[in-house]
Structure formats: C-alpha cells, structure tokens
Amino acid sequence: MCGLQKIDAMPLLQVKNLRTYFHTRNGVVRAVDGVSFEIEKGQTLGIVGESGSGKSVTCYSMLGLIPQPPGRIESGEAIFDGVDLLKAGPPQLRKIRGKRIAMIFQDPMTSLNPYMRIEDQLIEPLLIHERTDRRRAVELGVQALKDVGIQDAAQRIRSYPHEFSGGMRQRVMIAMALITKPDLLIADEPTTALDVTVQAQIIELVKRMQAERGMAVIWISHDLGVVAGLCQRVNVMYAGRVVESGPTDGIFRTPQHPYNRALQKSIPALQPKGVELYTIAGMPPDLSKPVAGCAFAPRCEFVQDICRTPVELKAGASGQSTACVRVQNGDLKL
C-alpha cells in the first residue's frame, strides 16, 4: 500500500460530531446526538451505556446499516482510512463492509440465515469481495471454522444454523466476520445472548484473534465487567452522547462524570453484601424531546443551573474526557 505512512499517522477510524435522527410519527428521535471518537489500528475500544443510549446506532450509522427512512444521518463524518463513510455511496460502502470493517451481532440465533448452509454464508464475504473461486473459498472456510475452535469443521461446514448451539453459531459469526481479515471488527453485544461460560469463551476467542491478526475492535456492551477486561479505551454513552471517554483504567477507577460514577456504583458485585442495591433515580430521557445542556441533569445529584447550558466533551489532565460542565470548571470533584 502506498499510503502506509499516512495510515500510521492517522487513526484507523475517526468519528466527528455524528448525529443520527429517526424521523418517526411521534417526532424526531435523536438516537445519536453529536458523537465523536477515534480508534487506532489494533486498539480495542469499548462503548458502554444502557439500552437506547445510541451505542449500536452509532456503529450502524457508520456502515450505512440504518434503515432510511425513518433514520437519517444529520451531520458528522467518519473517516476510515481516508474515506468518509458517511458520504460514501452505497457501492463504495459495500466494498468496505464485510471486507475491511466486519460486524458480529448480539443474537447468533437470528443473525445467521436459517435457509442457507453454514458453508454458503461463511464463504460469502470471500466470493463478494475477493472473487475467490469456490473450491478455494471452501478450503479457507473450513480453516476459518477450525480457527474459531469448531471440531470436524470439514463436515460441520455443510450443516444448517439450526444444527448448531448458540455459542457455536457465534463462533461461526466470528469466523465469517474475520474471513476477509478486516482492519476493524465491530462487535455489537456479541455475548449478551449467551450463557456465562460461553461468554468467556467467545471473549477469549476474540482476544486471541485480535492478537493474531492485529485488527482493531469496537466492543459494544452494557456489561461493564466484560469491557473492563477487554478494552484499552472506553466511551460511556448516555442519551445519544458520549459523556465520558478515556483509558479503561481511568473510566473504571476514577469516574469523573456523575453518570459514569452512578453507573459504576450500580454494579451489584462492587457493593457490600446485604446493602440495598444502588439505582439511578428517574428514567432515561425521552429522546424525541430536545435537551438543553446535559442530558443527565434531571437525574444528577450534583445538578446546578449551569448544567442547562450546552456542554462538550473536553479532555482533562489524565487523558480522560468528560462532558460535565461542573467537572470541567473544576468545582466538582468526584
């Protein structure tokens, strides 16, 4: 590649001010509202947040997987290797999807096509993107299944998805995503639908594949424990915005944003036994109503009038960025 120096100088993916709105009958839902982040080659970025905080929509927007309408990308850019994914046309995006950026999904039970053999689904990225001839593609497919730890790969590749267990299907999904050796893997809650032992296996598998191939990973999850053990950097999202971002250690040990702090406090395992479980008072905001200032303000115990003014994510001293006006002004230390 001739642009190697340029790639090294720039982050692999740089997202700036991404806004994705859904124009529904009940108004405009601001699912993603000004999200910026970047990820370096080979790095692992975790995106955490509760359901509906915009984690998945952020990633789907970059790949053009948002149903449009009702979805619409209102602003922003997502520069991947010099190409703005948000401005790329469908043919250009199709060349990147499944080839350079691959995805795995939450529910392996429904994410594989029940009407097609594993073989046909597994080798599809090779047929689409690399025009590999079929016999060679099947060989690579069998190898890919072996790599993700499926026994008797040469026989099992002829099976249909319903003949596999959930964990096995997620292994197939991973093999399928990695078969074109992508630069970036987006994992959308890939362990949520699996039981705990299988979860651990899948996480280990992704770690191992990442170490072998040096790809970057965006790991979307609401499981803070999984993210803590896997990622170098973490974005904490709330109501369509990144409220805190930084190295994993800082995010978990020294949370600065009140929402992040409350989130850490809600992990049952970190609380003394016998104490009533901590919950954040109130409900996440209705995203179809515009919010002036901090979206967490109505539920925040440190709220002041200044919190109703617009707030941006700003880097602090430790390399941890926080979107809290009071923290930025230095009058709130958590």
Next chain:
Amino acid sequence: MFRFIAARLLQTIPVLFVVATLTFFMVRLVPGGPFDAERNVPPEIKRELEAYYGLDKPVFQQYLDYLGRLVRGDLGPSYKFANRSVNEMIASTFPVSLQLGGMALGLALLLGITAGVIAALRPNSALDYTASGISMMGICLPTFVLGPLFILVFALNLRWVNASGWFDSADRILPAATLGIAYAAYIARLTRGGMLEILSQDFIRTARAKGASEARIIFRHSLRGGLLPVVSYLGPAAAGILTGSFVIETIFQIPGLGRHFVTSAFNRDFTMVTGIVIFYAVLIVFFNLLVDIVQIWLNPKLKY
C-alpha cells in the same frame, strides 16, 4: 424421502375412498335422475336404459359395483354422452385444461412474484402502492368481467386475436391471461408479505454487513424463505387452475374439463360427477404432496 412419499401415497387411499363414497350417495340424494328431461322418455325405454346401466338395482348394490370398477381405474360410462366413458371424457378434455392452466399458472407466478418482490423492496413507496393497488384490483375483478373486457379490447377493437375458440396458439393468449391475472394478484400479495417478513430479519442485516448487493440479498438470502407462503398456496391453487375454469371455458368456448364440473351436475350424470370429483381429489392430493416436498427442500428446518 422415499418412505415419506410412499407413506403419503398410502394415506391417499382412504381419502379417495371417503370422497368416492360421499359423492356417490350425495348425487343420488338430489331429486331427479340422468334420464329425466323436459320431454320424458317413454317409460319402457327408460326402464331399458336403467337396466342397461344397472340403475334398477338396489343403491347399495350399485355402490359396490361402482367401487369394484373404481379399483380397476374405471370411472364408468357417462349417462349423458352415449357410448363414452368418463375416463374418455376426462382424457379428451383434461389436456386442454392442463395446457390453459399451465400457461395461466406460469404467467401468474412470473407476474405475481415479480410484482410482490418489487413491492417489498420499497415498502410504502409509490412503487409499492402501485404494485399492491394493481394486484388488489386483480383480486377484485372477477374473470367474467375481465374476460369479456379483454375480448372487447384485443379481439373486437384491436383485432389481434380471435374472440373465442381453441384452434391456433394465439387463441391461448386471452384465456390464459384472464385466468392467470387473478392468481397473479393473489401471489403478488403473498410474495410481498413473505418477503417483507424475511427482509426485516436479523440475518438480512448480517448479509448487508457482509457487503452483499441488493440483488444478492433478494435472490440468495430472501427469496427462499419469502416464497414459502406462495408455495403453500400453490398446492390447492394449482389443482384448481389446471382442471379448468367453468367461467373461462364458457366465455372463450374452450373444450376443457372445467365446464363438465357444472354441466354434469345439472345433467344428473352420476358417474361423471363422481368421476370428476375423484379426479380432482387425486390432483389436490398430488399437488399438496408436491408442495410438501418443495417446502422440505426450501426450509431446512423441516424434517420428514
């Protein structure tokens, strides 16, 4: 697979027995007989006729005689068409209906699936409303309106084809189109529904994430599951469409099997009614078996 088909074929024997029995007795419950007419046949001749056909015997004896012949595949003589057996009647008229029905079915599948897929690709768009609207019209327009309309436009005004008859290949066009459009409309709606269901599934998102083109998503990922409702519908529909339509055959003067369905009942042509009903039942059973086989082939989750 062989055992499945063999078992299903064995199951048809009791079905056909029940169909034959019910029909045999039901046509005889209707007042009147094959030799009653406005101008009555002299009683001695009527007696002769009834003796010749065995209609003077007790009904149960007639039933046993009928079953005896049925087992050998003989549907008996027609009471109305002298010197012709029901087997001959079906053999001479069914090929005509089969040809017409086959063309109509082909047209219906081609038009229906295409329109349904197009509508499902852009749901609630102008294209969808146009395709769905036309197919709704197709469902609502009965063949006895559409057929004469076609004759008026294409035969009488434009003079492209003959108004009726069944002689050269151009004569097939109008009746096949009239018969096919009604089915096409229904198939289009079933296809649209089936495709919309499949296109909203998670695995379609997976396919998109792999960089699959729209064509690949439709033909490789969706059509197989999306057509399952159409396939279930096709079993009974194919049997109906291939055995001919009374309305179409009357409008276009086609010597098919369809009109015998109705005329034989009016004629009290007992053997003809029973024979055609049994023939129809055989076709229904056959097409339903075919549908089941196709579904097993389409849907890997089904086991036999």
